[in-house]
Amino acid sequence: MDLYEHQARQLFAEHGIAVPRAEVVDNANAAQQAARRLGGRVVVKAQVKTGGRGKAGGVKPAADPAAAALAARGILGMDIKGHTVRTVMLAEPVDIEAEFYVSYVLDRAAGTFLAIASAEGGMEIEEVAATRPDAVARIPVDPAEGVTEGKARQIAEAARLPLEAAPVLSLLWQVLSREDALLVEVNPLVRTTTGQILALDGKVSLDDNAGFRRSRRGADTDDPHGDPLEAEAAAKGLNYVKLDGEVGIIGNGAGLVMSTLDVVAGCGARPANFLDIGGGASARVMADGLSVILSDPGVKSVLVNVFGGITACDAVADGIVQALETVRLAKPLVVRLDGNNAPRGRAILDARAHPLIQQATTMDDAARRAARLADAA
Structure with missing residues (x-):
């Protein structure tokens, strides 16, 4: 669990590490009042769980409370690497x-x-x-x-x-x-x-x-303003981590998903997420996974990489086909099935003949196709 900056600073202070005074607010009026309490001159910083805030315009100095309100108004609601800014921290500046x-x-x-x-x-x-x-x-x-x-x-x-x-x-x-x-x-x-x-x-x-x-011990280490896709996935019981790329990835087993991330990166594309469906690939699980990934505006193609074991590949294929009844597939989907009942699973997808679904027999070929499709989008 990643903490917001203001939460990290709070932990630092509790352990005796000196930090400048600061307050966290969620609107411009509150920012103006906080700046007055902090002495007028402040630094206004977006509170999101990602780096690059300064380069994105999410960190601004303010010379007085009115400027702090203006800066907060400009930062709140910003999108920084897929994270919406819902709060800002105002900190007293130091020399x-x-x-x-x-x-x-x-x-x-x-x-x-x-x-x-x-x-x-x-x-x-x-x-x-x-x-x-x-x-x-x-x-x-x-x-x-x-x-x-x-x-x-x-x-x-x-x-x-x-x-x-x-x-x-x-x-x-x-x-x-x-x-x-x-x-x-x-x-x-x-x-x-x-x-x-x-x-x-x-x-x-x-x-x-x-x-x-x-x-x-009652520690409140998080709040409801994390990444919305990660929150949605967690509510659906999915093991999902959002990344900054363009190829959405679904796999069964953390090791296979991590390998898929590496292979996609080796093909010159960037993974958009880590999504492990574990041992289950029911229609509901596939629909939930596809729904979360396709909700990411940065995703340009999706790669499903499954090695059938306890869950057979034909069950995975059935899950994909049934998921298409509830999820609108508007981006290309590359599917690689291997292992238990893989030929039967491929036949099920062939029979569905969805125009946006491609199949590959190896992980390398699937990754190359997904990377190529994302680049062409």
Whole structure:
């Protein structure tokens, strides 16, 4: 579960990390009043669970409360990478002397956590890593030991951060370990002209598997304004994650879906989502999956990649055919069926003879077709 920036900053403050004062509002009048309480001059920031807000015009300085209201009015309702802005955060500005980047992230391959830090904050860390790899320090962190005072100094020295930032590194580890997070990121962490270390922005991803602990202590870590397609899919019991591409993907099994994402990307297209229908591919499941994916305006083609096992391919094909009775298919659909009863499943789709449905016998061919169709749309 990804948190909004204002939720991440709240967690930071609860763990002793200094953040500028801020308020969250959902209309221009409230923004004007909040700006007055914050001293007049503020920064107005869109609250969406995606990056690129600044480039999209979702972060604007305001010199006074009237300008804050105007900025909020312009940002609210914006679409940023498929996320509608429903709230904005107004934060008091600070005078910055230097900007840094710090994060802790789960390193699944190594079975540990990784501290990533750089003295060049305020920009996308991927860009820094690509152009100046020596400017980014990557330090493994043993979760059993955590970030001690000495470990924090080691990370700060490796990344050429000021040593006064070391205590913040320890506190950020507390956020990650005590809040059951998989990612904690601050970009930028700044030193002000008065020497104070502040977290100006925050990104936190919580482990869904530990949700029962948060509910037990009454933690309200989310609100109803997440991505609408993900909310719709969750309501229908679908394992769906929205991405930024143009090829919608449906598969059975997380491993197969992840492989499909990689193959589609290798064909020069971008996946629009992750949707795992698991072991069931009934007409209802297929209709729900297609409905969610086709509701995404960025989707230009859809790829269904199924390996029949417990659920046979003819049942999947029946599900697709029946789903077409309730879902209007207005974009090309490429279907690859393999495994249990695959020939029978292909025959069912051939008999339906829908003009927008193509079949492929291999995953590579299906991905190429889906990518080509998306490019031609």
